[in-house]
Structure formats: structure tokens, C-alpha cells
Amino acid sequence: MGAARLHVLAGALRDREGRVLLAERPAGKHLAGLWEFPGGKREPGEAPLAALARELDEELGIALVEAEPLIRVPWRYHERELLLDAWCVTQWRGEPRSLEGQGLRWCRPAEADPAALAPADRAILQALRLPPHYLISPAEVLPAERGAWFKQIGRAIDAGERLVQLRLPLWPREEVRGFAATLLPMLREHGAQLLLNADIEGAQMLGIGVHLTAAQLVALDERPLPLQQTVAASCHDAAQLSRALRLGVDFATLSPVAATASHPQAQPLGWTRFQALAEAAAMPVYALGGMAPAQGAQARAAGAQGVAGIRGFWRWP
Numbered sequence: 001m002g003a004a005r006l007h008v009l010a011g012a013l014r015d016r017e018g019r020v021l022l023a024e025r026p027a028g029k030h031l032a033g034l035w036e037f038p039g040g041k042r043e044p045g046e047a048p049l050a051a052l053a054r055e056l057d058e059e060l061g062i063a064l065v066e067a068e069p070l071i072r073v074p075w076r077y078h079e080r081e082l083l084l085d086a087w088c089v090t091q092w093r094g095e096p097r098s099l100e101g102q103g104l105r106w107c108r109p110a111e112a113d114p115a116a117l118a119p120a121d122r123a124i125l126q127a128l129r130l131p132p133h134y135l136i137s138p139a140e141v142l143p144a145e146r147g148a149w150f151k152q153i154g155r156a157i158d159a160g161e162r163l164v165q166l167r168l169p170l171w172p173r174e175e176v177r178g179f180a181a182t183l184l185p186m187l188r189e190h191g192a193q194l195l196l197n198a199d200i201e202g203a204q205m206l207g208i209g210v211h212l213t214a215a216q217l218v219a220l221d222e223r224p225l226p227l228q229q230t231v232a233a234s235c236h237d238a239a240q241l242s243r244a245l246r247l248g249v250d251f252a253t254l255s256p257v258a259a260t261a262s263h264p265q266a267q268p269l270g271w272t273r274f275q276a277l278a279e280a281a282a283m284p285v286y287a288l289g290g291m292a293p294a295q296g297a298q299a300r301a302a303g304a305q306g307v308a309g310i311r312g313f314w315r316w317p
């Protein structure tokens with residue numbers, strides 16, 4: 001971090017329908033024509049939330065009442081280095097209106113076009129879209145248990161889970177794809193996302209997301225799917241996270257935070273190291289490895305989007 005790094009506050013105003021307010025950067029300014037979250041630079045000596053409240057008042061004529069941290073995105077635009085500090089604004093007084101001639105638009109995070117946003121804001125959009133839990137199927141599930149796992153995933157969706165990775169190394173690839181296809185109607189009906197582990201071609205065929213292995217991260221030269229299909233990646237260190245960022249990955253898992261039965265030989269990161277890596281990552285990061293849903297608050301406090309896991313996340317029959 002250089003002394004010249006700008007601290008920029010951005011507020012995602014959320015209305016009762018779950019829509020967020022986007023603003024168009026006016027002509028003549030840096031990143032003109034791209035859409036952003038209202039906000040601006042913190043002034044010397046100003047507290048972050050006070051800066052956000054001042055910017056929202058100046059740009060939209062509203063009074064900030066309540067906001068919670070969303071994600072902090074370190075970013076560099078050529079010679080301009082900034083920390084984009086995004087907050088979810090849950091309560092305000094007044095009706096937002098354009099006081100600086102900027103275009104304004106309410107839209108659902110799932111429907112916003114990432115390509116129309118300022119590049120650093122794609123991470124904010126992902127943080128708004130992604131749920132607090134990321135469920136990964138257990139590696140030991142056999143093809144013969146397909147029916148039981150269809151029910152298991154259905155139960156998780158009924159319980160509110162919205163992000164599932166199919167990782168079934170004991171299954172032939174075609175069977176995993178077939179299983180994914182049978183799950184899709186149920187998942188889509190609930191606005192839930194399904195990602196295939198490592199199978200880029202299968203994800204292309206099905207129009208769904210992919211979760212890249214660390215080995216794939218190194219081998220790929222570009223993002224393997226269009227922006228409309230989620231690309232996630234397994235990361236374990238700073239080099240893999242920056243590789244993921246270069247490929248335009250939407251989110252990462254960072255592991256192992258704690259000791260885990262599935263990877264007993266791996267050295268745990270612990271929360272302090274996790275936090276340092278997650279805060280430098282410029283994308284949402286899930287804590288993985290020895291996690292349970294109850295650790296969600298601790299993970300959020302360490303800069304995570306939420307917690308990911310296998311064993312602790314399914315209700316075994």
C-alpha cells in the first residue's frame with residue numbers, strides 16, 4: 001500500500017425488493033459512462049462512515065441511517081491506486097435523486113451487467129449476489145447414492161442454501177453432468193446456483209458455473225466462461241489469489257483455514273493469515289477447511305464473504 005492510495009467509500013443502497021441503486025459516472029470524470037455505487041473519496045481525518053454519509057448527501061440528497069460492511073476491494077487503475085470500501089446501506093432518510101447530473105438506476109444484483117460497471121465494482125456486485133454459505137458435495141458419494149443426494153440437495157435448498165458445488169470424483173464425468181441437469185430446474189426455481197468442479201466443458205454445455213482447481217488456475221490463460229456464468233477457484237496462497245484475479249474469477253475459496261479431515265497433510269492458515277490474504281484479494285473469498293455454518297460471523301469479521309464446506313454443511317440422513 002502506497003501513501004497515495006485513495007480510500008473510496010461506496011454505498012450499495014438496498015430497497016425492500018432487494019434492488020440496489022447504480023449511478024453512472026458523469027462525462028469528463030475518470031471511468032466516465034461506466035456504472036458505479038454512489039460514494040467518493042474520504043477526506044483527510046474523516047471517518048469512513050462519515051465520508052460515505054457526506055457523499056450520499058451530496059450526490060443523492062439522502063441521510064444515511066444504517067450501513068454494514070460489504071467488501072473492501074484494493075484496486076489499481078494505471079497510476080491511480082485505491083481501496084474501494086463498499087458498504088451495504090440498509091436504511092436512509094429521503095428519496096435518492098440525481099444532484100450531480102448522474103444517471104441513476106435501480107436493479108437486482110442478479111440482473112446487473114458486470115461489463116457495464118467500473119472494473120473494481122464487479123467484486124462488489126459479486127459480494128451482493130453471493131450467499132453466506134457455499135456447499136460442496138462430499139467426495140465419497142457414489143453414483144448409486146444419486147437418489148439420496150438429490151434429496152439431500154433439495155433439503156439444503158429448502159433450508160435456504162443458494163450455492164452448491166458438485167464435486168464427485170468417483171463418478172464418470174457424464175454422470176455428473178446428467179445429475180447436474182436433473183438438479184437444475186429445482187435450483188433455478190429457487191434462484192440457487194450450481195457449479196461443476198473442474199468440468200469447464202460440462203459447465204459450457206449446461207450453461208452453469210465452474211469451480212476451477214488450483215492446477216487449472218495455473219494452466220488457463222483466460223476466463224473460461226462468459227461473465228453470465230460464474231467462475232470460482234480453489235486458492236491456498238497469495239499467488240493463486242492473484243492468478244484468479246488476473247483470470248477474472250468471480251470468487252475464490254481460500255483453504256485450509258483450520259485442520260480438516262479431507263486434507264490432513266495441509267498446514268492450516270489460521271484466521272490472521274486468512275484475513276491478510278482475503279483483504280488483499282479484490283474478490284469475495286469463502287473460508288474453507290474445517291468450517292461449519294456457525295463460524296460464519298467469525299469468517300465475516302476476517303473479511304470473508306462467508307463459509308464453505310463439506311462435512312459441516314449437510315444434514316446427514
Ligand SMILES: Nc1nc2c([nH]c(=O)n2[C@H]2C[C@H](O)[C@@H](COP(=O)(O)OP(=O)(O)OP(=O)(O)O)O2)c(=O)[nH]1
Nearest residue numbers: 008010029030031036037038039040041118120121
Ligand atoms: N464513488 C465510487 N468510485 C468508484 C467506484 N468504483 C470505482 O472504481 N471508483 C473509482 C473511480 C474514481 O477513480 C474513484 C472515486 O472517486 P470519486 O468518485 O470521488 O472521484 P471523482 O468523481 O471526484 O473523480 P476525480 O475527481 O478523481 O476525477 O474510485 C464506485 O463504485 N463508487
